Amino acid sequence: MNLDSASALEARLRQIGAERYHNNHPFHALMRDGKLDKGQIQAWALNRYLYQSRIPIKDSAIMARLIDPDLRRIWSQRVIDHDGTREGQGGISRWLHLCERLGLDPAMVRAEHGILPATRFAVEAYVHFVRERPLLEAIASSLTEMFAPTIIGERTAGLLAQYDFIDEDALIYFDARLTQAPRDADFALDYVKTHADTIEKRQAVCDALLFKTDVLWAQLDALHFAYVDPKLPPSGAFVPSVSTPDT
């Protein structure tokens, strides 16, 4: 596929999403289809918390590289979405609410106890990426949000239909994301289509999105390995205390 125009770039980005976004991962299919037990879903929520908690850190790192106050102001909305404007608000609080409704102790989640090292390495790689790579690539790495509504839709429908320990209140995190993610993705997509004005830069944008799909994919690989098959959690990792689908 060529990259000789902005629209060719967008087409290639959408192709990467279709092929590599983590809605294609077997762990997601298991979750969607009701094949996980409560302990496995707890492990997912716990590990995903680490990712959630680092999103406003990576967005702050991007803001720290933006010279233009207008851009910084727009980007700051992402941080506000996750942190809220006062305690108890924002995406991180809503993720902790999900963890609590799943039976995890929010204090233990916040303390990051039992997170898989592979989760930590993948999430840290993302934070370092946005700090160290050219700004265009740092912004491009956020483009997985283009594909978020699909996975959120599948995930929330599956979680509600398949697991009687999950109700709509537990999933309020995802409500706001259904409007936030497309707004953010539209902005970032416009940005990279405007600023990637050579084939080399468009290729770098694609590579940044591929890197980010790897970051998301590796997190599900680690969960699958530790908690589904062959179920070999490393020392120190979260050990579910429940193992049946409906307790």
Place this chain on the structure above:
Amino acid sequence: MNLDSASALEARLRQIGAERYHNNHPFHALMRDGKLDKGQIQAWALNRYLYQSRIPIKDSAIMARLIDPDLRRIWSQRVIDHDGTREGQGGISRWLHLCERLGLDPAMVRAEHGILPATRFAVEAYVHFVRERPLLEAIASSLTEMFAPTIIGERTAGLLAQYDFIDEDALIYFDARLTQAPRDADFALDYVKTHADTIEKRQAVCDALLFKTDVLWAQLDALHFAYVDPKLPPSGAFVPSVSTPDT
């Protein structure tokens, strides 16, 4: 276990090694016992190349933080061991020799084609750790070398005995490591026993070693997941072209 003395620290470090070093990982047991096929051993050598290639980078990063020329001179031996003093020498060349003897194209290995993202994330986490954490912890993270002779002995004996496509010449990398690793480990162990002069610092030293055992363990987790069980390599990862034990 208390940490109120240097000898208590050493005992705790040895305990961490006994419990958490990657000689305890199922992938190592499979390799040692002849249960892997050539493609799986290729995948191991390829991914391990990335780790090898970053060792002199992390050691250079430590040197860049050492004020004392005496310390820097001692530490520089590690870089020389891996890079050699001219082309074709040193540990990285010897690792590429192993890859070549296993049937991999050294140019593709050097280009880092097909490396698992989880390998990359773990190795990068190690490099970032030595750059960003207190120097004492950066040095302590090298202490896995205390346990290297055991795994090297098991690995080389197993590789030679169990796989007819591997001979002593393929394994020359490990010969030098059997003297280099204990020398380096002795120095680093003396350093942390001398400089960790509070319980808090001794705890930080232990935590740095735990971090490093996680870095090594996560690499074998990723190999196991992608190439042994459930055999789900992510897109873009190395695909073995051989699959029988003796081709």
